[in-house]
Amino acid sequence: MKKINLGNNIARVHFIGIGGISMSGLAEVLMRDGYTVTGSDNTQTAITNHLQQMGIPIAIPNTAQNIAHDVDLVVYTAAIRPNNPEFAAAVQMKKPMLERAALLGLMLQGYEKAICVAGSHGKTTATMLMAEILLEAGLDPTISVGGHLGRTGSNYRAGDSDYFLLESCEYSNSFHHWFPHIGIILNIDADHLDFFGTFENVVASFKKFTDNIRPGGVLVVQDEANQLLGKTGQLKSHVITFGQTSGRFKADNVVYDNMGRPSFDVLDNDYFLARVNLTLPGRYNMLNAMATFAAAYALDIAPDTIARALSNAKGVKRRYEYKGIYNGAHIIDDYAHHPTEIVQCLAAARKAAQGRLICIFQPHTYTRTRNHFDDFIRSFGDADKVLLLPIYAAREPFDPSISSLHLADGIKKNGKDVLHLNDFEEAINLLRTELIPGDLLITMGAGDVYFVGDALIKS
Numbered sequence: 001m002k003k004i005n006l007g008n009n010i011a012r013v014h015f016i017g018i019g020g021i022s023m024s025g026l027a028e029v030l031m032r033d034g035y036t037v038t039g040s041d042n043t044q045t046a047i048t049n050h051l052q053q054m055g056i057p058i059a060i061p062n063t064a065q066n067i068a069h070d071v072d073l074v075v076y077t078a079a080i081r082p083n084n085p086e087f088a089a090a091v092q093m094k095k096p097m098l099e100r101a102a103l104l105g106l107m108l109q110g111y112e113k114a115i116c117v118a119g120s121h122g123k124t125t126a127t128m129l130m131a132e133i134l135l136e137a138g139l140d141p142t143i144s145v146g147g148h149l150g151r152t153g154s155n156y157r158a159g160d161s162d163y164f165l166l167e168s169c170e171y172s173n174s175f176h177h178w179f180p181h182i183g184i185i186l187n188i189d190a191d192h193l194d195f196f197g198t199f200e201n202v203v204a205s206f207k208k209f210t211d212n213i214r215p216g217g218v219l220v221v222q223d224e225a226n227q228l229l230g231k232t233g234q235l236k237s238h239v240i241t242f243g244q245t246s247g248r249f250k251a252d253n254v255v256y257d258n259m260g261r262p263s264f265d266v267l268d269n270d271y272f273l274a275r276v277n278l279t280l281p282g283r284y285n286m287l288n289a290m291a292t293f294a295a296a297y298a299l300d301i302a303p304d305t306i307a308r309a310l311s312n313a314k315g316v317k318r319r320y321e322y323k324g325i326y327n328g329a330h331i332i333d334d335y336a337h338h339p340t341e342i343v344q345c346l347a348a349a350r351k352a353a354q355g356r357l358i359c360i361f362q363p364h365t366y367t368r369t370r371n372h373f374d375d376f377i378r379s380f381g382d383a384d385k386v387l388l389l390p391i392y393a394a395r396e397p398f399d400p401s402i403s404s405l406h407l408a409d410g411i412k413k414n415g416k417d418v419l420h421l422n423d424f425e426e427a428i429n430l431l432r433t434e435l436i437p438g439d440l441l442i443t444m445g446a447g448d449v450y451f452v453g454d455a456l457i458k459s
Contacts, residue, residue, distance in 0.1 A: 003110040004033045006103075009072060010096070015039040016076040016086045018058060019048045023077060023100060025144050025156025029107065031056060032158045040066045040086060064089035071095060075103050078172060079395075104144070104166065105177035111142070111164035115295065116178050118168040118209055119186025119225075120202070121341050125280065125319050126186055126288040127167040129310060133296045134163055136309035141165050168209075170202070171195060175209050182298065183213045183237070184291050185221040188228050191338050194367035194396075203228050213237040218298045220291055223247035240298060242290045244283065249294040251286055260351030262286045266293050266303070273297070274307035280315055282348030318450065320345065324457040328437025331453040337364040337446035339375035345444065346382035355438030360387040360427060360452060362445030363407065366399035373402075377410030383442075385434075386411055386418040387427060392447030428455050 006013070015027050018039025024047045031037045031054065041048055042061040052058050059066045067074065067089040074090040074097045082088065090097055098106070108114040117127040127145040134141040141163035144156050168175040168183075171192045188206050190199040207229050213219050215236040221229070223243040241247035244254070251264040253275075260281035266273045278289055289310050296306045315321065318335040325331065336345045342361070349357055359380060363369045369376065369391055380386045388404040388411075408420040421427045431452070435441060443453040 004030065004035075004107050005110060006035070006073060006106055007096075010035075012036040012038070012068075012071050013073045013075060014067065014071045014086075016062065016074065016080055016084065016090075017041055018051065018056070019043065019045050020077060021047070021146065021155045022144060023075070024048075024051060025158075026075070026100070026103060026107070027051060027056060028054065028156065029142055029144075029158045033110075038066075038068070038071070062086050067093060067095065069093070073098060075100060078174075101172075101174040101177045105179070108164055108166065108178055108180065112162040112181065113299070114164045114166070114178070114180040115182045115184070116166050116168040116175060116180040116209075117184045117186070117291075118170060118175055118206065119184070119222075120170070120189035120191045121338065121344075122186045122284060122288045123167050123169065124335075125285060125315070126184065126291055127165060128315070129289055129313050130184075130292040130295060131157070131165055132313045133292055133301060133306050133309040134165060136312075137296075137301045137305050139163050170205055170209070173205055173208070176205070176212065179212045179214055181214050181217040182295050183209060183217070183219050184295055185210070185219070185225050185229075186288060186291055187222050188225045189338065189340050190372070191368070193371045194365070210235055210237075218295070220295045220298065222287065222291065238298075240294050242287070242294045244287065244290075249290055249297075251290055254286070256351055258352070260348040266290065266307070268297070274303040276307045277311045279311070279313060281320055281352060282344055284344040284348070285320075320348065323443075323450075323453045326431075326441075326456040326459070327435050329435040329439035329441055331441045331443070331457060333443045333450045333453055335446055336444050337368070339372050339379040342376075342379040342444065343381075345442070346380065349440060349442055350382040353440040355436070355440065356384040357382060357440050357442070358385045358387070358431075358434070359383040359442045359444055360389065360421075360431070360449065362389040362443075362447045362449035363391045363404055364446040365394050365396050366391055366402050367396060369404075369407065370399075370402045373407070373410065376407055377414055380411060380414075380416055380418075384417065386416055387430070388418065388420045389424070389427060389445075389449060390422070392445060392449075394447070424452055424455070427452050428459075431456055432459070 019041035040059040064085045140159040140161040142159040145167045217237040223241045223246040242249035254264040263277045323331040411418040
């Protein structure tokens, strides 16, 4: 019997852009649930090869002919435009169509224990930590996360239980499609203002997410974020707060090792539950772990099981990921692209740095750089040297009114040693002569800045 109900007449599902990190996982979950799945993409990759080996037919590239007459549903991502040949063909053929987030909403309805991890920062890491707990507890979850899990090496896992764990992004209000049993809010910050416009709209979006939690379910929310939301007592779900020193779940007896990794006691009010020795650095990761501890405890998972999973968790690619050594300097890569994330990451790195802390940062999108300009120029206080690459445009057209040169001027006025670089080649050549034994280099940003560290290590 199928767990997922997409409609009485839906048996064959076609994915436009099936090679995407999220779409590929959803395709596998549907196939395992008994649906006939096909897909297409413009490029053949390791992901499309894997899906083909599983028996999913994939056409390369996107063409109108890929929308077969017997397809019952076409799934696409928000990045697919109406002029995409398959999208246009599906519209012309009057095929039922669903955007990825809406499909996930239907899929989650089939899982009694749907868990959505939301927040402005830390979603991928916290989802990974929650996944480790569920796996350690033997609960066989289905998982969809925006990074590669340490235990499975993949961004998704198709399980056979009633547990579905989902990283839940607020951008474009995607998480409004989902109605979880447990909703986690790690924090709320002013981000994605190109979509939301104001911080007040960000808060309102998270408030709507809390309204979606199923009656009798649980909202796990950082105490500071709970104050922003207000009136969570009116929800039909049970509210559990967490924080380092405030909230129901708190961290006590916190100790950091020489790599910046915290060990701490978890308290439920004043009652000791377990001690966690986290392998991930920084206070921000301790709070991510606290959130997942509280959520897992609400699922009646034993505290010692939770603590063991958190203490053994290895992290996610591009989240404070240790890459290697060049000329005696250690190289870390991190996805941080918002001022809050930069501050938190550099604070953790400062505890671990034996010598100079050098940060090479690639700003992500023109709008984020402009909207948070004043915060960006104050974010690098813990770095000894800052190197700036050109802005990674991502989804945005070129904007000559803002650039990394503007950032460099602002950071310099704050008294930091900063240098603007034109491209990766210039950055790599500079670092080959700049790095000395004992340095810690962080390549930082949501674009492709990690290539710099990779090139140094390979050279």
